[in-house]
Amino acid sequence: MSEMRYKLHPLSAFLNFIKALKELIVPFIVIFGVNLFRDGGVSGMFNQGWQGMIPFLMGIVVVLFMLVAGIIKWKRFVYWFEDGELRIEYGLFVKKKRYIPFDRIQSLNYTEGIFHRLFGLVKVKVETAGSGKVGESEAVLTAINREDADRIASKMEEAKRGFHHHALNDAEAETAPVEIPEKQEARVFYRMTLKELMILATTSSGIGVVLSAVAVFLSQFSDLIPYEALYEEVMQFLRFGYLIAALVIFVVLAIAWVISVFLTIFANYQFTIQADEDNIYITRGLLEKKKISVPFKRVQGIKISQNPLREWFGYATVTVESAGGSLGDKEEKIRLFPLAKKSVMLPVLSELFPETEWEPKLTGAPKRSVRFFYRLDFFWMAPFIAAMSYFFYPYGLVSLLLVPVVMLLGIWQHRTVGYALTGRQLTMQFRGFSKHSFYLMKRRVQAIDITQSYFQRRKQLASIEATIKSGMMGASARINHMDTGDAERIMAWYEPSSRPLPEDEKSQPEYFSG
Amino acid sequence: MQQVNNQPKNQISRKGLTVWRLYGSIETLVIALVAAGAGAMTYFFDWPNWLYALYAGIIVLFGFLLIYLFPKIRWERWRYEVREQEIELQHGLFIVRRTLVPMVRVQHVDTAQGPILRKYNLAEISISTAATVHTIPALITEEADELRARISVLARVAEDDV
Numbered sequence: 001m002s003e004m005r006y007k008l009h010p011l012s013a014f015l016n017f018i019k020a021l022k023e024l025i026v027p028f029i030v031i032f033g034v035n036l037f038r039d040g041g042v043s044g045m046f047n048q049g050w051q052g053m054i055p056f057l058m059g060i061v062v063v064l065f066m067l068v069a070g071i072i073k074w075k076r077f078v079y080w081f082e083d084g085e086l087r088i089e090y091g092l093f094v095k096k097k098r099y100i101p102f103d104r105i106q107s108l109n110y111t112e113g114i115f116h117r118l119f120g121l122v123k124v125k126v127e128t129a130g131s132g133k134v135g136e137s138e139a140v141l142t143a144i145n146r147e148d149a150d151r152i153a154s155k156m157e158e159a160k161r162g163f164h165h166h167a168l169n170d171a172e173a174e175t176a177p178v179e180i181p182e183k184q185e186a187r188v189f190y191r192m193t194l195k196e197l198m199i200l201a202t203t204s205s206g207i208g209v210v211l212s213a214v215a216v217f218l219s220q221f222s223d224l225i226p227y228e229a230l231y232e233e234v235m236q237f238l239r240f241g242y243l244i245a246a247l248v249i250f251v252v253l254a255i256a257w258v259i260s261v262f263l264t265i266f267a268n269y270q271f272t273i274q275a276d277e278d279n280i281y282i283t284r285g286l287l288e289k290k291k292i293s294v295p296f297k298r299v300q301g302i303k304i305s306q307n308p309l310r311e312w313f314g315y316a317t318v319t320v321e322s323a324g325g326s327l328g329d330k331e332e333k334i335r336l337f338p339l340a341k342k343s344v345m346l347p348v349l350s351e352l353f354p355e356t357e358w359e360p361k362l363t364g365a366p367k368r369s370v371r372f373f374y375r376l377d378f379f380w381m382a383p384f385i386a387a388m389s390y391f392f393y394p395y396g397l398v399s400l401l402l403v404p405v406v407m408l409l410g411i412w413q414h415r416t417v418g419y420a421l422t423g424r425q426l427t428m429q430f431r432g433f434s435k436h437s438f439y440l441m442k443r444r445v446q447a448i449d450i451t452q453s454y455f456q457r458r459k460q461l462a463s464i465e466a467t468i469k470s471g472m473m474g475a476s477a478r479i480n481h482m483d484t485g486d487a488e489r490i491m492a493w494y495e496p497s498s499r500p501l502p503e504d505e506k507s508q509p510e511y512f513s514g
Numbered sequence: 515m516q517q518v519n520n521q522p523k524n525q526i527s528r529k530g531l532t533v534w535r536l537y538g539s540i541e542t543l544v545i546a547l548v549a550a551g552a553g554a555m556t557y558f559f560d561w562p563n564w565l566y567a568l569y570a571g572i573i574v575l576f577g578f579l580l581i582y583l584f585p586k587i588r589w590e591r592w593r594y595e596v597r598e599q600e601i602e603l604q605h606g607l608f609i610v611r612r613t614l615v616p617m618v619r620v621q622h623v624d625t626a627q628g629p630i631l632r633k634y635n636l637a638e639i640s641i642s643t644a645a646t647v648h649t650i651p652a653l654i655t656e657e658a659d660e661l662r663a664r665i666s667v668l669a670r671v672a673e674d675d676v
Contacts, residue, residue: 323644446619446643450612457610467646474645496599496616496672 005080009121012077012142015113016070021063028059079141084159086126086152088139100138102159104128106298107279110149112289122149186281190348192271192338200339201264203309268338275352280320282334294334298322300444300468301475302336302353304345307434316342318349321470356439360427362418369461369481374410381406409433417479419464419486421493426466428477438477444468448494450487462487521612522595522602529634530592530652534585536630542577549573594650596665599672601641603648617672619643623662627655641665 069092077090086100109125116122126139141152192200269286279293301321310316318337337345346358381402388396416431424442429435449465456462464487465478549569556565584607593604601620603613620641627637637658641648653661 446645447613447615447648449614451606451609452612453609469643469645491612491614494614494616496618497597 003080003082005078006144006148008074008077008141009119009143009145010074011115011119011121013071013074015115015123015142016073017067020066020070024062024066074142077142081155086139086156098139100126100128102156105138105156106295107293108149108153108156109293110289110291112285114287116143117287117289119143120146122146124149124152186274186276186279188272188274189352190273190337190340190345192268192340196339196341197265197268197271199315200268201261203339204260204264271338273336273348273352280336280352282336292334294320294322299353300470301438301440301477302349302356303439303477304342304437305434310339311435314341314343315339316345318345321468321475323469353439355425356441357420357422357425357427358439360420360422360425362420362427362429363486364418365414365479365481366461366483368459369483370411370414372456372459372461372481373414374407377406377410414481417482419479419482419490421489426490426493428464428466428479430477430479436477438466440466440468440477442494445494446474448491450491452484452487456481460484464490466490522593522604524594524596526589526592526594526650526652527636527654527657528589529636529654531585531589533630533634533636533652534588535581538577538580538582538585541580542573545576546573592651596661596668598668601648601665603650613648615641615643615646615648617665617668620665620669620672623665623669625655625658625662 073090073092076092076095077088079086079088081087084102086102086105088098088100090096090098105126105128107127109127111123111125112121113123121143122145123143124141126141128138141149266286266288268284271284272282274281274283278297279295281291281293283289283291299320300323303319303321304316305319306316316337317335317339320334320336322334337348350356350358385396385399385402388399390396413431416429416435418429420427426440426442426445427437428440429437446467446469449467450462451465452462460483461481462484463478463480464482465476467474467476469475549572553566553569555561556569588605588607591605591607591610593602595602599617601615601617603611603615605611621644622642624640624642625637626640631637631652635655636652637655639650639653639658639662641650650658650661
């Protein structure tokens with residue numbers, strides 16, 4: 001076995017430095033920010049002779065130190081392959097060694113920042129099943145050549161296949177033992193179209209803008225309402241102030257929106273889903289290109305979400321809940337489809353996850369539970385409306401409009417909620433404001449809870465919550481105010497000892513063997 | 515949920531109720547101290563006298579709820595059952611929660627014992643899955659140890675169904 005030791009690309013020294021600088025920004029701002037308020041401000045620092053320069057000099061020393069540290073870190077970092085392990089040796093002052101067995105590596109995630117792309121480099125993050133520490137993946141190779149990255153991937157593949165080979169030598173006895181079975185090429189399943197990207201970018205944070213536009217619009221309409229007669233001058237001022245405030249908010253939101261449009265485009269540019277038999281690969285990004293891989297084995301559940309606007313046009317977002325990874329890592333919830341028409345994504349999804357049924361027939365909540373969806377809201381609405389109406393009479397009475405709105409939302413939630421048991425799959429659909437559908441496999445559900453309040457009990461209702469693993473923690477899907485019979489059915493479906501023997505049949509609560 | 519015959523079999527130790535009453539007493543004591551402070555203010559600032567009755571009422575009410583009623587309901591609700599293939603829990607004061615954890619999902623079991631629990635020879639047992647932690651709050655120490663051992667054996671034996 002070759003024990004050639006590899007180094008990172010020199011660029012990583014620079015990247016280490018930049019990263020350290022980034023972490024220092026806050027303390028720097030604090031130190032220099034404080035100086036701004038001393039007599040003379042920043043320029044005062046330079047007028048006071050060398051003493052005034054102390055913070056400045058300290059800053060330079062720190063920056064220099066960072067630069068040197070970055071270079072040393074790069075110098076010290078070596079990795080090599082030995083005994084089916086990825087071995088890394090690194091450390092600024094203390095030399096550390098980390099050996100990661102290849103078959104424990106769950107995924108290699110690639111990121112290409114702007115600097116990386118100038119040199120054709122890539123940053124590789126090695127993720128294992130349970131990366132212990134918070135926010136830390138098992139190993140990060142700051143910048144390496146593409147060939148080196150490919151070498152790691154192929155070494156890993158080799159080790160895994162070889163391992164498989166030992167395990168399955170009966171099945172694959174014919175193939176020459178030296179020759180490692182070639183891995184099937186990843187196939188492209190979906191490419192985000194430009195239209196989808198634009199829709200995603202423009203609708204992702206649009207509500208605030210729309211609201212403020214409405215506010216500006218309404219302020220114009222206040223002419224039609226003859227309330228000047230009451231407190232003419234006060235109202236004049238208020239109206240003017242209102243207009244200005246609404247305009248300012250609108251402009252700020254519009255700018256924020258434009259920024260977010262660009263950020264979204266940058267982040268999701270050329271979004272592509274590829275997959276081979278073991279992994280899903282997601283590639284995206286314009287300036288910073290990212291490639292993450294999600295092993296099928298690690299997928300815990302899939303969520304399809306639609307906010308009302310997107311629901312109206314048939315668009316949806318798909319999120320994959322994946323186990324492992326590191327805590328605090330945003331990649332835990334991997335967006336498989338940032339935004340696509342349901343008709344586009346469903347064929348892809350059923351190809352990627354053939355054992356999942358994507359449009360099962362849902363059982364909804366019983367009619368009698370409608371009131372439960374808005375009843376509790378009266379607890380905050382009643383005092384709120386009372387206070388508004390009392391203090392801002394008569395305009396405060398407008399707050400009464402909340403009642404039908406909240407009730408309608410409740411009715412809507414009631415109509416959306418539902419579940420389905422199809423074989424080993426549990427599907428749960430519910431709505432806060434956006435509609436969410438969770439697709440869970442029984443073997444991935446960690447626990448199921450049924451909760452029932454006194455009032456629910458009187459009406460034979462119960463809420464059901466299923467928890468799966470997501471990242472280092474859990475994620476749960478919850479459907480409220482279902483019939484108790486349905487709750488029992490889900491419980492019985494989930495309960496290992498009450499499972500009916502014919503596997504393919506739908507679980508029914510009548511079977512009790514334990 | 516509705517059917518009584520179907521709820522988990524075992525109750526937690528009777529001494530758990532005593533411990534909860536003790537906790538309730540401590541909480542009531544804190545409330546009483548706050549009320550006493552308010553009473554002192556009332557005295558020094560010559561606030562209306564009916565306030566004293568209010569403070570007393572609050573103390574009595576919370577004492578009743580925290581020492582008598584809530585622990586009683588909670589204790590009567592608390593049920594657990596460890597079967598060969600799953601663990602079932604039921605608890606809750608206003609909202610009754612029933613939880614089902616398959617043995618296959620159990621990753622580890624811990625017992626813990628604070629000073630008060632130790633005094634009563636009680637221990638709590640926590641069952642962790644990959645995503646959740648479930649706690650049975652008051653079991654006799656030996657029982658808790660025995661249960662922990664049993665769960666860890668069962669969890670090792672249990673086979674995944676898919």
